[in-house]
Each structure stands twice: as C-alpha cells, then as structure tokens.
Amino acid sequence: MTHTRRLAAIVAAILVVAVMGGYAVGTAAALGDASLPGSVRADDIDDLGDEIDGYQDQIDQTQAERDAAQRRADELSHALENTDARIVEADAKLRDLNEQLPALQEALEIANQKVEAAVVQQGIVADKLAAAEAQDQAISDQIAADEERTADLEALVAAIARETYKGDDATASLDIVFGATDARSFVDEYTAQQSASRVQSNTLAELDEIAAVNRNRGTRQEAVREYIAELKIEADALVVELEGLRDIAQEKKDDVQALLDRQEELRQYLESQRATFLAQQEENERLQQQLRNRVLDLVQKKADSEEALKAAREAAAQQGGKLNDGYLSFPTKVPYKTSSFGMRVHPIYGYARLHAGTDLRAYCGTPIYASASGTVQWATWQAGYGNQVLIDHGYVGGKSLITNYNHLSRFAVSSGQTVARGDLVGYSGNTGSSTACHLHFEVYVNGNVVDPESLLPSFP
Incomplete structure (x- = not known):
C-alpha cells in the first residue's frame, strides 16, 4: 500500500505539473505570446493523461494481484499450519511411543x-x-x-x-x-x-x-x-x-x-502426508517469494523515475558508510541466537531448505527494535511469517538495504512511518508457521536475502 500511495503521489505531482502547464498555455495564448517558457501543447497534455491512466491501470492490477496472492497465501498458511500441527503432533506421539x-x-x-x-x-x-x-x-x-x-x-x-x-x-x-x-x-x-x-x-x-x-x-x-x-x-x-x-x-x-x-x-x-506437506511448503514459499518480488518490483519502479533515483543517489551519498559487520544494531536488547542463517533439514521428513534469517530468543511480548533508520514499508500479516514489519533503510554504500521482523504478536508501527535506529517496531510472538515465541530476523541487500550476522555486531 505504501508503494501505491507513493506512485499516486508521483501521479499527483505530474497532474499538478500538467495543470500548471495548461494554465501557462492559457495565459500565454491570452497574451498572444505562445513562446513563453513552461508552455505545453494540448497534445502533450493528452499524451501525459494517457500515460497517467496507464500507470493507474498497472497500479490497480498490481494491487489486485497482491490482494489475491495475499488471500491465497493466507489460506495456504492456515492450511499448512493446521497440517503441520497434526504432523508435529503425530511425530511427537510416535517419538513418545518409541520411548515407551x-x-x-x-x-x-x-x-x-x-x-x-x-x-x-x-x-x-x-x-x-x-x-x-x-x-x-x-x-x-x-x-x-x-x-x-x-x-x-x-x-x-x-x-x-x-x-x-x-x-x-x-x-x-x-x-x-x-x-x-x-x-x-x-x-x-x-x-x-x-x-x-x-x-x-x-x-x-x-x-x-x-x-x-x-x-x-x-x-x-x-x-x-x-x-x-x-x-x-x-x-x-x-x-x-x-x-x-x-x-x-x-x-x-x-x-x-x-x-x-x-x-x-x-x-x-506421516508418510501419507509427506507429498502433500512438501507440496504445500513449496507453494507457500513460492507465494511468499512472489509477494516479495512484486513489492520489490513496485519499489524498483519508483526508483526508476529520474527524480526518485536522483534523490536516492543523493541520500546514499550523504549517508555514506559501508555494509559490513556492525552496521546494523541488534533488534533485541539482550541478543541471543537460537538458529543461524543457512540450510536446515526438516526433523520429520528430512528435506533441506534455506533458513533465510537468524532466529533470536525473544520470549512472548519481548520488545523488538529497528536495526537501523528507515521507512516502514508494511506492518502486516505475511504467509508463513505471521505478523511482519518490513523496513526500507534506503541505500548504504550504493546498495539497497531492507530488514524484516517476523512472527510478531502485535505492531508498534504502521506502513509509511519513518523510524530511527532503536525505535520500537513491535512485540515478539508466535504467529505464522512459528512453533514458539521468537524473532525471525531477515536482511535483504539489493533485494537478495543475506546472512544477518554479516551486518550485525558479534553476539556477546
């Protein structure tokens, strides 16, 4: 929604320019001087209007696709969560029987x-x-x-x-x-x-x-x-x-x-659920990636405009710095790692998948803080991640930096809000596909997921 509003703002700015341009044309014609600076022709205004309509259609279509994808992801997430709970329960019972x-x-x-x-x-x-x-x-x-x-x-x-x-x-x-x-x-x-x-x-x-x-x-x-x-x-x-x-x-x-x-x-x-569970996992991951990609596409489209790109470059030049160890702050006051970034083997079915972040111990209701200054892109439910806050930190050293905070019980920020390093963004929870209260912390550089520990200070 933030990207849609930003695109709408850009469109509004174009409309203002068009209207002002039309006013200038009218004034120039009234004065009998068609060569005044800033004047535009009626054909240019029509072309600009068509372009604006095209942008609006793209925005509407993208928003509809996002909403549909979100609904499917939510439905799949709920189905997967229920299936996963039954599978985990069955596996726990089997292990208990093995012990008995x-x-x-x-x-x-x-x-x-x-x-x-x-x-x-x-x-x-x-x-x-x-x-x-x-x-x-x-x-x-x-x-x-x-x-x-x-x-x-x-x-x-x-x-x-x-x-x-x-x-x-x-x-x-x-x-x-x-x-x-x-x-x-x-x-x-x-x-x-x-x-x-x-x-x-x-x-x-x-x-x-x-x-x-x-x-x-x-x-x-x-x-x-x-x-x-x-x-x-x-x-x-x-x-x-x-x-x-x-x-x-x-x-x-x-x-x-x-x-x-x-x-x-x-x-x-458990064997009868293997194929269904793995297919659901793959579909869930696909929908999550698709949703991220579409959101990042919207961000990229904004960045492609000359003014936005210029502003980003200026901000990057002013901000400076390099993406290295210690650039990001820990999102919890007492950082304690419970699981690292990397490939993880499923304990029941044995398939390997990428654990795309670092898990931090955060008991239910623990305050979660922004790892760096930036703009909240969204604070909403995401399939598998539960309640998620995603923050765009702009460009650092010429590279786009984004962080997200997952499985929250509730939010302390909203979409479009500007936050400073260390500001409260929400509270830890057990939403999504989580099985216990903790924080799943992810970092994206130029749209690609990276190991958060490569940008965090060393764990105490």
Missing part, C-alpha cells in the same frame, strides 16, 4: 520369565507329587503283601496249635513215651513235636516283626500322605498363580502389540 516401547517390552519379558519359572516350578511340584504318590503306593503294596503273609503265618500257627494241643501237655508227653514201638519211633515223634514248637515260635516271631515293620510303614505312609496333601495344595496354588501370570503376560503382550499398531498407524499417516 523398551519398557513395555521389558515388562513383557519379565512377565514371560515369571510364567516360565512358574511352569518349571509346577513341573517340579508335579514330579515330587508323582514320586510321593508312587512311594505311597509302594508302601501300600508292601503292607498288602505283609498282610497276606501274616494271614498265611497265622494259619500255620493255628494248625500247629491244633495238632499240638489236641490233648494237654502231660498226656501228649505220655503218648510219646508209651505209644512208641521202639526207640527210633520215640526219637522221631519227639523230634517232630520239637520242630513244630520251633516253627510255631519262629512264626510268631515273624508275625511280631511284620507287625512292627508295618507299624513303621504306616507312620511313614502317614507322613508321605501329609506331604502329598501339601504338594497338592502347592500344585493347586501354582495353577492359580500360573493362570494369573499368563493373564498378566497376555496383557503386556497386548500392550506391546497395541503400541506397535499405533506406531505403524502414525508412520503411515
């Missing part, structure tokens, strides 16, 4: 180890239980065999007792003596009776021994069965514990799988 994954995998591994340990312990208890039950069965078998042996021995004792005690002892003894037909018969009968007595005695002793052994076996079997009962309780508890551990392990596995699924979902989303 090792812990979840470790928890799953621990849960699986506990399951495996419980399975091993369950196997050990099962083996102990099988051995104890086998021991119990063996004891039962031994007791059953002894009971059968005891029955046989008791039957033998009963038989001996019946034979031995058919009569009383005295009668039995007399029968042996008087019933014997000879000495040999006596000895055999007596020997048989003594053998039966010994068998009976031995059988009774064996019965006593079996009874004692079985009593010990019964005690041992009772202890074995108590042990079996304990093992069964432990085995039942292990079944419950193992089921719980398996449930926990499954939950951990589900957690890991859900995280992996979410990771894949985010990766697919």
Whole structure:
C-alpha cells in the first residue's frame, strides 16, 4: 500500500505539473505570446493523461494481484499450519511411543520369565507329587503283601496249635513215651513235636516283626500322605498363580502389540502426508517469494523515475558508510541466537531448505527494535511469517538495504512511518508457521536475502 500511495503521489505531482502547464498555455495564448517558457501543447497534455491512466491501470492490477496472492497465501498458511500441527503432533506421539516401547517390552519379558519359572516350578511340584504318590503306593503294596503273609503265618500257627494241643501237655508227653514201638519211633515223634514248637515260635516271631515293620510303614505312609496333601495344595496354588501370570503376560503382550499398531498407524499417516506437506511448503514459499518480488518490483519502479533515483543517489551519498559487520544494531536488547542463517533439514521428513534469517530468543511480548533508520514499508500479516514489519533503510554504500521482523504478536508501527535506529517496531510472538515465541530476523541487500550476522555486531 505504501508503494501505491507513493506512485499516486508521483501521479499527483505530474497532474499538478500538467495543470500548471495548461494554465501557462492559457495565459500565454491570452497574451498572444505562445513562446513563453513552461508552455505545453494540448497534445502533450493528452499524451501525459494517457500515460497517467496507464500507470493507474498497472497500479490497480498490481494491487489486485497482491490482494489475491495475499488471500491465497493466507489460506495456504492456515492450511499448512493446521497440517503441520497434526504432523508435529503425530511425530511427537510416535517419538513418545518409541520411548515407551523398551519398557513395555521389558515388562513383557519379565512377565514371560515369571510364567516360565512358574511352569518349571509346577513341573517340579508335579514330579515330587508323582514320586510321593508312587512311594505311597509302594508302601501300600508292601503292607498288602505283609498282610497276606501274616494271614498265611497265622494259619500255620493255628494248625500247629491244633495238632499240638489236641490233648494237654502231660498226656501228649505220655503218648510219646508209651505209644512208641521202639526207640527210633520215640526219637522221631519227639523230634517232630520239637520242630513244630520251633516253627510255631519262629512264626510268631515273624508275625511280631511284620507287625512292627508295618507299624513303621504306616507312620511313614502317614507322613508321605501329609506331604502329598501339601504338594497338592502347592500344585493347586501354582495353577492359580500360573493362570494369573499368563493373564498378566497376555496383557503386556497386548500392550506391546497395541503400541506397535499405533506406531505403524502414525508412520503411515506421516508418510501419507509427506507429498502433500512438501507440496504445500513449496507453494507457500513460492507465494511468499512472489509477494516479495512484486513489492520489490513496485519499489524498483519508483526508483526508476529520474527524480526518485536522483534523490536516492543523493541520500546514499550523504549517508555514506559501508555494509559490513556492525552496521546494523541488534533488534533485541539482550541478543541471543537460537538458529543461524543457512540450510536446515526438516526433523520429520528430512528435506533441506534455506533458513533465510537468524532466529533470536525473544520470549512472548519481548520488545523488538529497528536495526537501523528507515521507512516502514508494511506492518502486516505475511504467509508463513505471521505478523511482519518490513523496513526500507534506503541505500548504504550504493546498495539497497531492507530488514524484516517476523512472527510478531502485535505492531508498534504502521506502513509509511519513518523510524530511527532503536525505535520500537513491535512485540515478539508466535504467529505464522512459528512453533514458539521468537524473532525471525531477515536482511535483504539489493533485494537478495543475506546472512544477518554479516551486518550485525558479534553476539556477546
């Protein structure tokens, strides 16, 4: 708008000249002297009017194109900002999931180890239980065999007792003596009776021994069965514990799988946005450059006029100086660089682009100052840059110098305003494609972006 007003001023000056020229022509004709100085012909005035109309058409067309480009840039900037926010959010979530994954995998591994340990312990208890039950069965078998042996021995004792005690002892003894037909018969009968007595005695002793052994076996079997009962309780508890551990392990596995699924979902989303995002970035940068170029074209058209060029040269001659380190002042009171001019790699998609300025730490609302004296070309919203102040510092050492101040929260100057070095131009913010409050400071020499540090003092 400033350039339009300046062109309008030039046109107005031409009109004044034309009107004054027409007045001079009229006066000269009235006096009958057509050769008076400053007189012009009617044809010259018509030609000048046509030229003025042509300038106005160019101005109107340029203004319309600028407005349309600004609208498209604003729309694209808003769309890009929303897309970028979603992409950044998705990438942040993906990074967070990447950090969570090792812990979840470790928890799953621990849960699986506990399951495996419980399975091993369950196997050990099962083996102990099988051995104890086998021991119990063996004891039962031994007791059953002894009971059968005891029955046989008791039957033998009963038989001996019946034979031995058919009569009383005295009668039995007399029968042996008087019933014997000879000495040999006596000895055999007596020997048989003594053998039966010994068998009976031995059988009774064996019965006593079996009874004692079985009593010990019964005690041992009772202890074995108590042990079996304990093992069964432990085995039942292990079944419950193992089921719980398996449930926990499954939950951990589900957690890991859900995280992996979410990771894949985010990766697919980020990949699906790659082409669109890069295309939007390129279009946004193109519109920004186009807008700058058109504005600079307007400035150049003004500079092409003889009077404007003469004034610029005179101003440059008076101003003098050279563009070198320290010519510009820091735009913040406490300069602290957070990012330098140069190529920057996108942290998500990895593409390289030019970071066309120097970023300075400037917390939200920090005052921002003019780096040199000049004229505010505009203080307005620019696509990607947010609220921007652009200052034309004229010519220094015969070179055009322009600075701009970006992502401002609000302005302290307006278009067309003259500012001195160190004057307040606005306050830092987070507008445009910025992700945090800071100042993005750019410098143009002869319309080309340069490293601001080449004209700033050394950072403290």
